[in-house]
Amino acid sequence: MSDTTDTTDTLVDEILDPTRKMKAVQAERPGGAIAGSNPATLEADSISAWFGDHKVLEGVSLTMPARKVTALIGPSGCGKSTFLRILNRMHELVGSASLSGRVLLDGEDIYDRGRRITHARRQIGMVFQKPNPFPAMSIYDNVTAGLKMSGIKAGREDKDRLVEECLMKAGLWKEVRDRLRQPGGALSGGQQQRLCIARSLAVRPRVLLMDEPCSALDPTSTRRIEETIHELTDEVTIVIVTHNMQQAARVSNQCAFFLAEQGTPGAIVEHGATDAMFNNPQDPRTTDYVNGRFG
Numbered sequence: 001m002s003d004t005t006d007t008t009d010t011l012v013d014e015i016l017d018p019t020r021k022m023k024a025v026q027a028e029r030p031g032g033a034i035a036g037s038n039p040a041t042l043e044a045d046s047i048s049a050w051f052g053d054h055k056v057l058e059g060v061s062l063t064m065p066a067r068k069v070t071a072l073i074g075p076s077g078c079g080k081s082t083f084l085r086i087l088n089r090m091h092e093l094v095g096s097a098s099l100s101g102r103v104l105l106d107g108e109d110i111y112d113r114g115r116r117i118t119h120a121r122r123q124i125g126m127v128f129q130k131p132n133p134f135p136a137m138s139i140y141d142n143v144t145a146g147l148k149m150s151g152i153k154a155g156r157e158d159k160d161r162l163v164e165e166c167l168m169k170a171g172l173w174k175e176v177r178d179r180l181r182q183p184g185g186a187l188s189g190g191q192q193q194r195l196c197i198a199r200s201l202a203v204r205p206r207v208l209l210m211d212e213p214c215s216a217l218d219p220t221s222t223r224r225i226e227e228t229i230h231e232l233t234d235e236v237t238i239v240i241v242t243h244n245m246q247q248a249a250r251v252s253n254q255c256a257f258f259l260a261e262q263g264t265p266g267a268i269v270e271h272g273a274t275d276a277m278f279n280n281p282q283d284p285r286t287t288d289y290v291n292g293r294f295g
């Protein structure tokens with residue numbers, strides 16, 4: 001067996017058994033390391049962001065604890081999606097975009113010089129507003145597509161196990177197990193979104209970012225995704241942008257309320273436990289927003 005195959009097999013084993021990698025990492029580097037595969041705490045420290053000269057975020061600091069769901073709420077244009085995209089280095093894909101501040105994944109700055117962008121993206125996955133499976137690709141290949149993009153090769157048996165595991169976690173296995181070779185594009189919108197979640201999980205992210213994942217879905221599919229979010233909290237830290245206050249209340253442990261007032265950059269007005277944000281907010285602007293008085 002070649003060295004390449006050994007490395008590949010190890011990576012696949014790590015994907016299938018996250019504790020294996022963590023034990024190895026912890027043995028090598030006491031105190032933990034960025035390369036682990038367990039849910040991580042994500043911390044934004046004084047994040048400001050620009051598109052060209054237009055400052056869209058100002059001094060945003062927020063801790064998103066491991067194994068918790070954090071909801072980002074606020075009216076349109078206040079910078080929630082920009083903030084989310086900063087959390088996995090997607091903001092820098094826009095030519096005019098810039099930022100200041102730090103994003104710490106279990107204490108390690110993903111923007112440190114020398115940290116590869118692909119490393120951050122693999123550990124911090126993203127599910128988008130509109131389900132975006134590869135439509136002509138089979139359900140099975142959609143799930144394993146992330147492996148290929150991350151340069152991870154796997155044998156058939158390992159892939160089979162991984163596909164089943166990820167589809168189970170995404171709550172889709174029972175619906176598709178008899179038609180894994182059918183195209184991803186043939187699924188319903190809600191099923192496609194769960195397929196995208198399964199695809200994200202296949203590279204064993206430590207954090208999953210979700211940008212309005214239910215806004216294109218009907219109420220039943222929305223419920224199903226919310227159940228999936230609940231079931232995933234032991235697997236991955238979740239940060240979700242949502243305009244739906246009931247959804248924020250149902251799925252999140254904590255909320256951060258963003259606002260961009262009168263042409264000023266977006267900032268966090270208030271954040272805290274979801275119960276407190278909805279039932280006992282400290283800022284009158286939060287009270288108005290969560291009660292649907294604006295936005």
Ligand SMILES: Nc1ncnc2c1ncn2[C@@H]1O[C@H](COP(=O)(O)OP(=O)(O)OP(=O)(O)O)[C@@H](O)[C@H]1O
Binds near residue numbers: 075
């Ligand atoms: N690619 C871009 N180029 C230039 N400006 C942008 C770009 N993307 C977002 N903006 C601007 O940044 C600000 C924040 O936008 P962002 O999409 O982050 O807000 P949001 O709170 O997520 O809004 P929504 O809830 O409507 O999705 C807005 O003023 C928007 O016009």
